[in-house]
Amino acid sequence: MSDTPARDEAAAPDPVPVTPAPVAGALSRTGIVVARPLFYLMLVLVAAALVASLLLWQKLSGIQEQLARQSADSGATAVEARTLARQAQELARETATRQAVAETRLGEVTLQRAQLEELMQSLTRSRDENLVFDIEAALRLAQQQSQVTLSPEPLLAALRGAEQRLARTGHPRLVRVRAAITRDIDRIKSASVADVPSLLIRMDELARMVDELPVANAVGAATAPGGTREAAPAAAVPAAWWERALALVGDEARRLLRVSRIDQPEAVLVSPEQSFFLRENLKLKLLNARLSLLARQSDLARADLASAAQALARYFDASARRTQAAAAVLQDLQTQLRRTDLPRIDETLALLDATAANR
Secondary structure, eight states: OOHHHHHHHHHSOOOOOOOOOHHHHHHHHHHHHHHHHHHHHHHHHHHHHHHHHHHHHHHHHHHHHHHHHHHHHHHHHHHHHHHHHHHHHHHHHHHHHHHHHHHHHHHHHHHHHHHHHHHHHHHTSOHHHHHHHHHHHHHHHHHHHHHHHTOSHHHHHHHHHHHHHHHHHOOGGGHHHHHHHHHHHHHHHHSOOOOHHHHHHHHHHHHHHGGGOOBTTOOSSOBOTTSOBOOOOGGGOOOSHHHHHHHHHHHHHHHHOOOOOOSOHHHHTOOHHHHHHHHHHHHHHHHHHHHHHHTTOHHHHHHHHHHHHHHHHHHBOTTSHHHHHHHHHHHHHHHHHTTOOOOOOHHHHHHHHHHHHTO
């Protein structure tokens, strides 16, 4: 309401001076005085509003710039985050691959560790334990060699070496083992074991003698009980021709008929052609005995030799010197074959096993 008169007053032309009445003049002066402070107040308010608007605009501009910067930062951060996510995924895959490789290597390391522990345990055994294992292995190998060669020498050598090693050690726990080894050495020394190579040689010689052995029903000159041909004494040789002719006729007559004793009826029925097969059969029996002895079958070898001795006594001339010699060789071979079994060292091996088990 106060603004309208002021605007009218400013826009209206200068009025003609009129002398107002005293009351009206006083009222107009009072309105002007009241309107000016209000005008100034409005100007101040407008200015304040403008300043506030300007400040608000500046603040909004700053906020917009800050939001723009934050949006740009957020975009950059998002891009960086995506990059980091991809890197993290790649790192995770690489980590998984490395973990698988590490697990594989860990398994290998575990296996190697177990092997190393086992090796360390074997290396950390005491000297006495290693000595027990070495002696046991050496004795078992020597026993196998003795069984193959049918000779006690490898076993005796191993027992002597073991006894010397135990004597140098002097451990109380090995006293019983040493005593058992000493007893085995004495037992093997006292045992009579046949010499297998010499037995084989004698079998070969006997096989060669078979062709020269006379069969029981052989037809030929009469032989003396010692196996030699009977010869007429030199003093009884006739001097005259008729005496010599008579002696020749008598000798031929005696050769035509010969009386001898044969205890086995089968020997009488053997023909000259069958004697060849009889000798070959005897050779085969000796060859079987030889092969059985080489195969370490002493029982079979003794059985073959006994069969050969029976054939020799049944079909060959027992009064001939060669037959008697062959029978003596067969008897000696059978006797020696009973001593081919070597003494065993089971007691010593059992003590070694017990000592190794109580380590």
